[in-house]
Amino acid sequence: MDRSDIQDEADFRSTTHVQGAASFSKFMTVLQIIADTPGTLDIAQLTKRAPFPRGTVYRLVSALIAEGLVIQSGESGTFRLGPRLLQLAAKAWEDSDLRSIARDFLVSLRDATDETVHLAVPSNNRMVYIDKLVGSNRVQMKTSIGAQVELHSTSVGKAWLSGLPDQRLVEVIKTLDLRRHTDKTFTTPESLLEELKRTREQGFAFDDEENEPDIRCLGSPIFNRFREPVGAVSVSMPVYRHDVRSHELCARLVRQTAQQISTELSRMV
CATH class of the missing domain: 1.10.10.10 (Winged helix-like DNA-binding domain superfamily/Winged helix DNA-binding domain)
Known part of the structure; x- marks a missing residue:
């Protein structure tokens, strides 16, 4: 040449x-x-x-x-x-630092509860599942890695929202379409803000059949080293497996798991 x-x-x-x-x-x-x-x-x-x-x-x-x-x-x-974009994103999430850091803690949470465990991150005013582990029970949630769920009606969404500073939280809620999925869904900014206040106080969000009937979930926010919410972890189960004892157990463990992941994440430079 x-x-x-x-x-x-x-x-x-x-x-x-x-x-x-x-x-x-x-x-x-x-x-x-x-x-x-x-x-x-x-x-x-x-x-x-x-x-x-x-x-x-x-x-x-x-x-x-x-x-x-x-x-x-x-x-x-x-x-x-479209699905191809979500599939490409899922491939990236498989190698994400958060997913890698959280994996062992998610396994422990799944083993301790024997229920479905999700790891989710925010994306375009929704939460996206980047990991999922299931228990041994035959009845499980029909969710998948890469699936998007709404902020106002899910435990991972409400958990993430609860971690936002007040001003940012109000700004985000203004942009949401608070669609009703069940008769328990929070569909007004006022009711949602009141629910998020409770979520902050107790350290976990509770989805009481708000996103779909017969499913209850408990979720807690994950923070980076700047105390910014970067995701959420949750435990999900059908209503018939949820009682006072399982509620208390899952609430304690999901808070603990989120705190452990946050601690590990904060060590990253």
């Missing part, structure tokens, strides 16, 4: 890099808008939010759907993150 060929290749790589970066930036912009407003915007609303011509937005969304990074509701026409 002579000098001119080398220069031509360098020019090509430089041009391709710039063009590719610009295209990638557009994809990421649209993807971020969808991630920030899952299940909320249809194509007309999305074109108003995105800083690109209508035709460009259509092409970007079509490509994202084709790659499984975005899905569109057949009923409302709104968009949310």
Whole structure:
């Protein structure tokens, strides 16, 4: 390869890099808008939010759907993150420091309760499960790593919210769609704030069939070395296996587990 060929290749790589970066930036912009407003915007609303011509937005969304990074509701026409993106994220979470640090503590919690244990982190006003361990009982929760759950109706969500400073907590709650899942779901900012006050006082959140019938969960927040909530751990069980004794046991153990993980996490530089 002579000098001119080398220069031509360098020019090509430089041009391709710039063009590719610009295209990638557009994809990421649209993807971020969808991630920030899952299940909320249809194509007309999305074109108003995105800083690109209508035709460009259509092409970007079509490509994202084709790659499984975005899905569109057949009923409302709104968009949310797709399964492929969640699968890619799950791969990253498998190697995450939090997941690695928490694993042994989660195993101990699972063994002590013989119930389903979850580790979750916040993502776009939701919680995402990054680890799950199940007990020996035949009846278990039908959840999976990578699944997203709402903040206001789950123990991991309420636990994480309870760890936020007051001002930040109010700001986050204002952005939430407090949808009713059962007749026990907290659907007003006032009732949710009162519940989170109790959560702070007792050191754990209690999901009393608020997200789905016949399931109860207890969760506690995990903090980094700056005392910022970075996730939550929970124990889940069907109602028929939940009583005063199991409640007290799980509450004590989930608090202890979250504290142990927080301590280990705070040692990281």
